[in-house]
Amino acid sequence: MIIRVKVNGRLYESDVEPRTLLAYYLREELKLTGTHIGCDTTSCGACTVLLDGKAVKSCTVLAVQANGREVLTVESLDQDGQLHPLQSAFWEEHALQCGYCTPGMLMASYALLQENPMPTEAEIREGLSGNICRCTGYVNIVKAVQSAARTMADKTREALGEVAASGTATD
Amino acid sequence: MALQQTELRPMGKSIGRKEDPRLIRGKGRYIDDIMLPNMLYMCVLRSPYAHARIRRIDASAALAAPGVKLVITGEDLAGMNLAWMPTMAGDTQMVLATGKVLFQYQEVAAVVAETRAQAEDALQLIEVDYEPLPVVVDPFKALEPDAPILREDKEKKSNHIFHWEAGDREQTEALFRDAPVIVKQDVRFPRVHPSPLEPCGCVADYNSATGRLTFYVTSQAPHAHRTVLAMVSGLPEHQIHVISPDVGGGFGNKVPVYPGYVCAIVASLKLGVPVKWIETRTENITSTNFARDYHMTAEIAAREDGRVLALRVKTVADHGAFDAAADPSKFPAGLFSIVTGSYDFRSAFVEVDGVYTNKAPGGVAYRCSFRVTEASYLIERVMDVLARRLQMDPAELRLRNFIRKDQFPYHSPTGWVYDSGDYEKTLNLALQRIGYAELRKEQAEKRARGEFMGIGISTFTEIVGAGPGHTFDIMGIKMFDSAQIRVHPTGKVIARLGVRHQGQGHETTFAQIIAEELGLSADDVLIEEGDTDTAPYGLGTYASRSTPTAGGAAALCGRRIREKARKIAAHLLEVGEDDVIWDGLAFTVKGLPGRSVSMKDVAFAAYTNVPEGMEPGLEATYYYDPPNLTFPNGAYIAVVDIDKGTGAVKVRRFMAVDDCGNVINPMIVEGQVHGGLTEGFAIAFMQDIPYDADGNCLAPNWMDYLVPTSLDTPHWETDRTVTPSPHHPIGAKGVGESPNVGSPAAFVNAVVDALSPLGVEHIDMPIFPWKVWSILREHGIDE
Ligand code: FES
Ligand code: FES
Numbered sequence: 001m002i003i004r005v006k007v008n009g010r011l012y013e014s015d016v017e018p019r020t021l022l023a024y025y026l027r028e029e030l031k032l033t034g035t036h037i038g039c040d041t042t043s044c045g046a047c048t049v050l051l052d053g054k055a056v057k058s059c060t061v062l063a064v065q066a067n068g069r070e071v072l073t074v075e076s077l078d079q080d081g082q083l084h085p086l087q088s089a090f091w092e093e094h095a096l097q098c099g100y101c102t103p104g105m106l107m108a109s110y111a112l113l114q115e116n117p118m119p120t121e122a123e124i125r126e127g128l129s130g131n132i133c134r135c136t137g138y139v140n141i142v143k144a145v146q147s148a149a150r151t152m153a154d155k156t157r158e159a160l161g162e163v164a165a166s167g168t169a170t171d
Numbered sequence: 172m173a174l175q176q177t178e179l180r181p182m183g184k185s186i187g188r189k190e191d192p193r194l195i196r197g198k199g200r201y202i203d204d205i206m207l208p209n210m211l212y213m214c215v216l217r218s219p220y221a222h223a224r225i226r227r228i229d230a231s232a233a234l235a236a237p238g239v240k241l242v243i244t245g246e247d248l249a250g251m252n253l254a255w256m257p258t259m260a261g262d263t264q265m266v267l268a269t270g271k272v273l274f275q276y277q278e279v280a281a282v283v284a285e286t287r288a289q290a291e292d293a294l295q296l297i298e299v300d301y302e303p304l305p306v307v308v309d310p311f312k313a314l315e316p317d318a319p320i321l322r323e324d325k326e327k328k329s330n331h332i333f334h335w336e337a338g339d340r341e342q343t344e345a346l347f348r349d350a351p352v353i354v355k356q357d358v359r360f361p362r363v364h365p366s367p368l369e370p371c372g373c374v375a376d377y378n379s380a381t382g383r384l385t386f387y388v389t390s391q392a393p394h395a396h397r398t399v400l401a402m403v404s405g406l407p408e409h410q411i412h413v414i415s416p417d418v419g420g421g422f423g424n425k426v427p428v429y430p431g432y433v434c435a436i437v438a439s440l441k442l443g444v445p446v447k448w449i450e451t452r453t454e455n456i457t458s459t460n461f462a463r464d465y466h467m468t469a470e471i472a473a474r475e476d477g478r479v480l481a482l483r484v485k486t487v488a489d490h491g492a493f494d495a496a497a498d499p500s501k502f503p504a505g506l507f508s509i510v511t512g513s514y515d516f517r518s519a520f521v522e523v524d525g526v527y528t529n530k531a532p533g534g535v536a537y538r539c540s541f542r543v544t545e546a547s548y549l550i551e552r553v554m555d556v557l558a559r560r561l562q563m564d565p566a567e568l569r570l571r572n573f574i575r576k577d578q579f580p581y582h583s584p585t586g587w588v589y590d591s592g593d594y595e596k597t598l599n600l601a602l603q604r605i606g607y608a609e610l611r612k613e614q615a616e617k618r619a620r621g622e623f624m625g626i627g628i629s630t631f632t633e634i635v636g637a638g639p640g641h642t643f644d645i646m647g648i649k650m651f652d653s654a655q656i657r658v659h660p661t662g663k664v665i666a667r668l669g670v671r672h673q674g675q676g677h678e679t680t681f682a683q684i685i686a687e688e689l690g691l692s693a694d695d696v697l698i699e700e701g702d703t704d705t706a707p708y709g710l711g712t713y714a715s716r717s718t719p720t721a722g723g724a725a726a727l728c729g730r731r732i733r734e735k736a737r738k739i740a741a742h743l744l745e746v747g748e749d750d751v752i753w754d755g756l757a758f759t760v761k762g763l764p765g766r767s768v769s770m771k772d773v774a775f776a777a778y779t780n781v782p783e784g785m786e787p788g789l790e791a792t793y794y795y796d797p798p799n800l801t802f803p804n805g806a807y808i809a810v811v812d813i814d815k816g817t818g819a820v821k822v823r824r825f826m827a828v829d830d831c832g833n834v835i836n837p838m839i840v841e842g843q844v845h846g847g848l849t850e851g852f853a854i855a856f857m858q859d860i861p862y863d864a865d866g867n868c869l870a871p872n873w874m875d876y877l878v879p880t881s882l883d884t885p886h887w888e889t890d891r892t893v894t895p896s897p898h899h900p901i902g903a904k905g906v907g908e909s910p911n912v913g914s915p916a917a918f919v920n921a922v923v924d925a926l927s928p929l930g931v932e933h934i935d936m937p938i939f940p941w942k943v944w945s946i947l948r949e950h951g952i953d954e
Contacts, residue, residue, distance in 0.1 A: 019288065033204035034197020036419070038368045039452040043873035046368060074197035087195040091187055094842045098674030099194030100201065100368040100419030125881040132873070134368045134420050135674045137845030138881040 003067040007032065008076035016063045022056075023047040025063035026073060034074035034103045038132070045131030048104035048111075049073045055111035057130070074103035077110070085151040086110060086144070095144035097135035105131050109145045118149050177694055179756055182687040182901070185838035189693070190678045199417040202372040202389050207445040210374070211240055213435050214290035215448070216280040216297050217458065218272035221308070221529040221866020222321070223301040225271055225279070232296040233282055238289035241438055242297070243281045245269035248437065255324075256403050256433060259426075259645060260503070262332070262494035263324070264532060266430040271304065273321055273492035274531050275866050276457035281434040283446055306866040310466065310489040310526040321492065321527045332494050332525035337508035337585045343520035346481035350472030354557045359935045360545045361859040362464035362489070362530075364456050365537040366878060367673070369419025371459055372449035373432050375439035383410050384439070388432060390415035390701070391425040392711025393671055395645060397703045399428050404436060415701035421673035422850070423535035426497045426713050427460050457871045460497065461530075461860060462537030464489040465523075465545045469510075469553045477561050477568050482519040482584075484510055484549065490525050493532035497713075498541045499643045499650065505541025506634050508585035512550040513594050513632045513804060514572040519584040529866040538850060538911035540635050540714040551629040551916030555923065556932055564611075565628050565920070566602055570595060573630075576894075587634060589802045590904075591894045592830065598630050601806040601828040604890055610810060618928060621952075623813035625925025628806070629917035635905040636719025636801045637710075645710065651796040652720035653707035654728040656685060658789040660778040662771030664689070664696040666728075669709010670721040671701045675907055676839040677717060681725050683835050684901060688729025689736075690756040690770045707792055715905035718835070719801045719896075726900040728793035735789060736773045742782040743768050801896045801904035803831040807913050809921040815952055818944025820856065820922055822885040827914070830892040832904035840906050845887050847910025853879045854911075855918035859937050 004013050007030060014029055026032045026049065037059055038046035047059040050072040058071075077084040086109055089095070096102045105128065112119060112127035119127060124145045125138070133141060178184065193199055230242040245267035248254040255263045268279045280297055284290035307313045307321060313330040320328055347353065373388040384406055390396050393413040401408035418425060431448045438446040450459070465488050472481040488504060490496060498505040504523035511519050536542065554572075558565040573594040574581045581589040602608075610626055617624045640649030653669035666685050670677065682696035689696075700706055709721060733753060740758035741748040750761045759767040777789035810824040827844055834840050857877035861869045870876035895902025915936060922938050923931055929950050934942060947953055 017288065024287075027203070028206070031206070032197070033201075034199075036201065036369070037203065038370070038419075039873050041452065041872045041874045043878075044368060044452075078196055083192075083195070090195050091191045094188065094838050096191060096194055096674075097676070097842060097846060098368065098418065098420040099190070099199050102194055103197045106195065129880045129882040132368065132878050132880060134366065134422070134850070134878065135846045136842060137847075137849035137887060138884045139845050139887055140842060142881065 001064055003064055005066045006070040008073060018064055020063040021059055022061040022063045022066055023058040026058060032073050032075050036100055036103060045108060046101050046104040048107045048131060050107060050111055055108050074106055077106060086148040089144040089148035093140045093144035093147055095136060095140040101131060101133040105133065105141060113149055113152065117153060177692050179690065179692055180687060181683040181693045183834060185836055186679065186693060188676050188679045189682060201369055201417045201419050202387060203449045205374045205387050207374065207376060210445040210447055211283050211285060211442065212287045212290050213281055213283045213438055213446050213448040214294055215278050215431055216294045217276040218268065218279050220272055220301050220303055221275040222304040222306045223272050224304060225268060226300040226302055228280060229298040230280060233293040236293040236296055238285035239282060239293045240442055241283040243267065243434055243437060253433060253437060258493055258495040260494045260496040260498060264493035264495055266433045274529050275868050278430040283438045306529045308528055308530060308862045308864065308866050310487050310528050313526050313528050321529060330527040332490060332527060333503045334524050335503040336522040338520040339518050340520045342518040343481045343483055346518050347472045347483060350480055351475050352473045353470060354560050355470040356553050356556045356933055358467045358549055358552050360463040360465045360548055361936055362461050363854050363858045364461050364860055364876060365422035365424040365535065366456060367420030367422055367424055370450040370452055370455040371425060371429060373435050374445055374447045375435040376445040377439040377443065379443045383412060384436065385412045387414045387416060389418055389425045391421045391671055391673060391713050393701055393703050394669060394708045395648060395711055396428060398648060403433060413703040415671050418673035423462065423537045423713050424459055426535055427495055429459055453872045456876055457868050458531055460495060460533035460535040462534045463545055464534060467549050469549050471553055471557050473557055477563050477571050479514055479572050480517050482511055482516050484521045486523040488523050488525045489528050491528055491530040491532040494525060495532040497535045499637060499645055500647065502541060505536065507542040507546045509543050509634045510546035510550050511583055511585060512547060513574060513630050515574045516584050521585060530862055536714050538847060538908045540637065540908065543634055544912045547631045547912045548916045551631065552919060555920045559927060559932060566607065569598060569630050588799055589632065590799060590896050590898060592802060592804045593892065593894050594630060594804055597804060597828050597830050597892045598806040600890060600892060601808050601826050605808045605824060605826040623925040625811045625921040627809040627917045627921025627924055629913050629920060630806045631804060631913040633803045633909050633912055634800050635715035635803060636797060637714050637716050638800050639798060640796045650710045651794050652709040652724050653794045654721060654724040655707045655792040656728050656732055656790060658732060658774045660775050662691065662695060662774040665699065666696055667699045667706040668721045668725065669707050670712040670717040672712055675717065680835045680839060684722055684725045685729050688726055689732065715907045718903045718905045719899060720795060720797055722903055723797055723900045724793045724795035727795055728791050731791040731793055732789060736770060739773045739776050739781060740768050743772060743776055798898050801899055803904040803906060803909050805829040805909050805913050807917040809917040811921040811925055813925050813943060815947060818940040818947060820938060820943060825885050826888045827910060828890045828892060829906060829909055830894055831906035832896045833893060833902035835903060841889055843907045844889050844910045847908060848887050848914050849879055849884050850911045851914030852885065852918060855915045855936050856938050
């Protein structure tokens with residue numbers, strides 16, 4: 001079956017078997033191997049990607065269900081070599097060890113911060129409860145999401161400030 | 172925190188990890204990311220029965236299925252003398268079942284096809300005619316004289332595998348005869364599974380033109396795996412190239428050689444193209460090595476004042492269908508003899524019997540040194556039983572019995588020499604940090620109100636760093652480790668080590684050690700591991716051995732380079748070698764602090780301007796065989812509240828004070844502690860792999876075998892004391908497994924403490940809410 005999917009801003013047209021899971025389509029067809037697979041029961045969240053802006057476990061979505069839709073994977077996060085604030089925060093707060101859960105954690109955190117830009121610790125723990133990490137014990141992951149939320153809020157404020165400032169200049 | 176690691180003297184600093192930039196971009200290269208041209212895919216057919224004779228296997232329909240290239244059965248392997256393989260414990264294990272199956276999910280056949288889906292489809296078409304046999308899942312029943320014999324291939328017609336003992340039986344018996352106080356407790360450490368997030372897998376790529384096998388594998392010990400594969404396959408060792416790419420967690424699960432690896436290699440040899448095999452999670456839990464499954468009985472003989480005298484331990488160890496325990500050759504029950512823990516027992520006697528049952532084979536040292544977790548849990552549990560009998564505070568009992576800091580090096584009653592420690596200081600810090608006295612007050616108030624609050628202490632001594640070649644070997648290969656450092660003309664370094672990390676941060680910590688020794692920045696040092704063609708031979712990463720062994724090798728290798736560098740420096744400074752001193756950053760001339768050359772200057776000269784007669788270049792290799800193991804220790808305190816309505820246990824606080832000697836990167840050490848505590852928490856409250864009477868595995872996936880999420884996991888508090896190892900080149904001891912070893916007892920002690928007003932003395936793990944709820948209910952306490 002032919003599907004057309006926009007992945008990380010690029011349009012792909014592929015012929016897939018209807019039973020192909022999105023996770024395998026991304027990894028094996030598109031060679032986007034950042035999305036990982038850790039279980040066969042939708043338990044671990046290593047495969048989390050954004051489908052039309054919503055975090056989904058791509059091992060539980062068929063590739064054909066992504067037809068005509070937009071997918072974002074971990075490979076979309078850094079722009080022009082610049083790390084996304086979430087990526088920097090994971091690095092700075094030591095929120096990863098083996099790194100296998102990390103792409104899924106980053107995408108789940110990304111979706112969380114889109115919905116709730118300033119989550120509390122409890123909200124972060126709740127928001128990431130579909131993602132298993134076997135290495136870090138979560139404390140540092142929570143810290144990283146909090147720190148990224150602050151950075152992103154500062155950036156937004158700065159951007160708003162700049163708009164306001166440039167507005168005054170042209171006046 | 173600085174992510175740029177440009178600073179010099181990087182030891183002891185929390186610098187950001189060098190491995191992270193690729194991992195946070197999704198640019199790691201894990202086993203399933205390896206995709207080679209013409210690669211085929213392999214899936215494994217597994218037994219639905221725990222014990223059954225195989226009458227016939229018909230693979231013809233599978234062979235005719237779309238995309239299928241090959242089906243392998245045990246008979247095919249038998250023709251190649253590969254149906255059985257040696258295990259690390261000196262037993263043999265079936266690669267693919269021949270004659271009969273011995274556990275549910277045992278490997279029966281392998282299918283190789285063009286795609287994963289085709290291979291899976293074809294598995295359904297293989298017809299196996301099984302004749303079910305009586306199943307034995309209880310290790311005690313397996314030892315009864317009329318039990319069915321599981322291993323018919325063995326000469327010994329019983330399910331008993333080995334008897335092992337340590338310590339002094341007579342002296343221990345004598346002390347027990349005269350002791351005023353004796354306590355006894357049966358304790359089970361459940362069967363658990365390490366379950367790293369990335370399952371096991373491999374890509375075997377045999378090139379018939381060169382005769383070389385390139386074998387990509389999730390390996391914690393690539394060199395040892397290469398040697399074992401050479402022995403199993405008959406391929407010459409230098410023609411086997413093992414590459415362990417990024418590894419998504421190991422925790423001991425990726426130490427053994429699994430049947431899937433052998434099948435993938437056979438398939439690639441036969442077909443001449445690369446063959447990939449990646450486990451599903453279910454395959455990982457049901458067939459790769461589990462851990463623990465120890466049924467233990469401990470007795471302590473003590474004086475009325477709480478002073479312990481002797482310890483006696485009997486254990487039955489369920490090893491499943493094949494004894495595939497990943498223990499060093501000389502220790503059939505691993506380092507279980509560390510069971511005297513942090514306490515100064517006059518005598519101890521420990522015995523373990525290993526047993527075959529119809530369960531998955533194993534087990535591994537899951538985030539511990541070969542059965543130290545079982546030992547540590549046992550002694551910490553029984554010390555609490557003793558405290559309760561004597562109506563003594565458990566902290567006080569421990570303080571009274573600790574090995575004192577002036578007793579080091581301490582000779583344990585089972586034969587180990589503990590290197591250093593100050594246990595009193597560690598426990599006192601933990602007590603103070605958590606506010607022990609106030610907590611006990613609060614507990615008394617709550618008890619008076621009928622509430623259940625508990626405080627659990629665990630003080631442990633670890634035994635890590637296997638480890639002196641004179642005592643430790645794996646299949647005869649002595650356990651040392653290695654480092655090789657090359658300093659290039661511009662002062663940039665590539666260093667390779669014989670260990671293989673799975674998330675422990677070696678690329679950063681070993682760079683810190685080497686940079687410190689060479690007066691460079693950690694940025695200047697690239698660490699490579701996991702490639703047997705380039706790295707020097709080493710025994711791999713498990714049992715917290717990397718820092719004690721490869722860390723020592725890295726430091727000493729750096730010092731070896733400095734010896735040569737000093738000669739070059741003297742030449743550059745135009746002084747005698749004896750007049751050159753190393754100040755930690757550069758070579759200077761004695762008495763003339765202004766005159767110096769840096770390692771960078773020396774590096775350039777090593778390739779451009781060496782003293783006459785000297786061999787150019789600046790590199791060294793060091794194989795480090797440590798003189799002794801290292802002995803980290805710690806004191807953990809858990810505070811729990813129990814919900815009377817549901818039996819749920821809430822871990823309100825957890826304080827972990829670790830002493831792992833000198834610390835290379837505090838941030839990484841803290842991260843290791845967090846991770847280990849979370850796994851210890853899971854073992855205490857969530858995990859067990861039970862089997863029903865027919866040998867069906869009842870927790871074959873992450874729906875039934877629980878791994879903690881961010882919602883389950885408590886918040887961790889950590890602190891540390893430092894007693895450097897006196898014999899390690901940088902005074903480090905290793906930490907990775909301590910929190911997993913030390914924490915289960917703290918949790919269980921806390922729950923038992925909470926329920927002690929009801930007369931509860933012990934609860935076996937995992938402490939599911941229903942267990943606690945049943946106890947409350949028995950006492951009429953249910954809301
Ligand atoms: S692989 Fe998708 S949830 Fe585990
Ligand atoms: S970092 Fe290893 S699973 Fe999360």
